[in-house]
Amino acid sequence: MLKYIYILLIAPLIFTGCVKSNQPTQVKDNTNLSKIVDSGAKEMLKQPLINSASIAIFYKEKEYIGHYGELEKGKNNKPSNSTIYEIGSLSKVLTGTLVANAVLEEKIDIEDNITKYLDGEYPNLSYSNQPIKVKNLLTHTSRLPNMLPLELNPILDNFLDYDTPLKINEVLKEYNKTKFLNDLHTIKIDAQLGKKYSYSSAGTELTAHILEQIYKTDYENILTNFLSKEIGMTNTKVNLNEEDSKELAVGYHVDNPKATLPMGKLPWGAGGGIKSTIPDMMSFIKYQLKNNMVVEESHxxxxxxxxxxxxxxxxxxxxxxxxxxKYYFHHGGVPRSQCYIFIIPKHNLGAFIITNQSGTQTAKIMATTLDKIFEELLEIKN
Known part of the structure; x- marks a missing residue:
């Protein structure tokens, strides 16, 4: 049923305060919904490398949150509503929501030339006198590279290597917004714009810079203010304080039995650096299904x-x-977690699923789990 496509935070592969309360796993009970989700999750945990999972399902005004397994095998540390997860490239749809809001506020036009929001000259950001537009960033048709700095890209080509997470973090350790904007000068656009999809987290990071230029504040302020005020997502952010970090889910890269360090910080974090909780992602699902003006624009x-x-x-x-x-979806992942979100307006159905393991089969396992859940839900006679 579901299209099997997944993209890690930084490479296309085949393949406000801390939350204090530990809310009940079940938000609103519905016997069929809970049984179907629990059954699917238990099957998922039978996979040898999957130790834990958290799932949020909203279906026809009923909602259910389930947490399963152990974050660390043998430690009986089941994830909870307080657990903070790295959601990887799913960060992009949150960024897209901010842009859609900016369009409605008439602060930006998606037909704008991106150099309008860059200091200095960037004659290289065009092809045959055709400039990169904001909409090219939003659709991955800008011909920008997958990642900046460029040295990250060959590292990601060897994603399965045990030392890949460490190498990624070493490169990102000294990388910042200034270096990113300097690196933009070195890019050569190699083909016509708007014609071919080519995934670019660098394009999403540049989108965050544009948001900063139009709102005159830091990207994370724009993000947290909008999410908290408009959606009620009060525990979704890029940077974690000391208390938050205690709730950050441990995670595992491929089949490495040793826990992997958290993902290094991208300059803005818009392309894959956002962290969130399951209750917040449930709020985002419900917001998407309400289809207000911002959602309508973003879709x-x-x-x-x-x-x-x-x-x-x-x-x-x-x-x-x-x-x-017609449904909307996005995959997200870092070297120690992967997730999916699906928004299915026809059935007033939405889902978020995440596990603290990241390998070549992880996305397929999650998609298969949701496929089974969706099929069973749609068979229920309401």
């Missing part, structure tokens, strides 16, 4: 990859499934 088709795949404000949209109808 607008900006690029058609083919007859069944569209790109909105960083969202991917699939049109091929007649049963589910």
């Amino acid at each position: 607008k088709t900006l690029y058609k990859a083919d007859s069944t795949t569209e790109i909105a404000y960083f969202w991917r949209a699939d049109l091929a499934d007649t049963k589910l109808g």
Whole structure:
């Protein structure tokens, strides 16, 4: 049923305060919903490398949150509503939501040339006198590289190597916004813009810079202010304080039995540095299904990859499934966790799933789990 596509935080592969309360796992009980989600999660945990999972499902005004397994095998430390997760590239759809809001506030136009928001001259950010536009960043059609600094890209080509997370963090340790903007001068656009999808976390980081330019404040302030005021997401942020860090989920890279260090900080974090909790992601799902003006704008088709795949404000949209109808989704991941979000308006259905393991089969396992859950839910006679 579900289209099996996944993209890690930084590479396309085949493949406000701390939360104090430990809320009940079940938010609102519905016998069929809870049984279906629990059954799917238990099957998922039978996979040898999957120690734990957290799932949020919203279906026809009923919601259910489930936490399963152990964050560390043998330690009986089950994840909870207080657990903070790294959501990787799913950060992009949060960034896209901020841009959609800025468009409605008439602070930005997606047809704008991106150099309008850059200090200095960037004649290299064009092709045949065609400039990169904001919408090219939102749809990954800017021809910008996957990552800046460029030295990260060959490291990510060897994602399965045990030392890849350490190498990533070493490169990012001294990397900042100034270096990123300097590196932009070295980029050469190699093809016509807006014609070919080519995944770029660098493009999303640049989007965060543009948001800073129009709002005259730090990206994280823009993010947390909007999420807390408009959606009620009070525990979603880029930077964690000391108390937050105690709740950050431990995680594992491929089949390495040793826990992996948290992901190093990208200059802004918009492309894959946001952390969140399951209750906050449930709030985001419900916000998406309300389809207010910001959501409607963020779901607008900006690029058609083919007859069944569209790109909105960083969202991917699939049109091929007649049963589910048009749905929106995104995968996220870092070297120690992976997640998915699905928004299915036809059925007033949304889901977020995350596990603290990141390997080549992780996304497929999660997609298979959600596929089973969705099929069973749609069979319920309401």
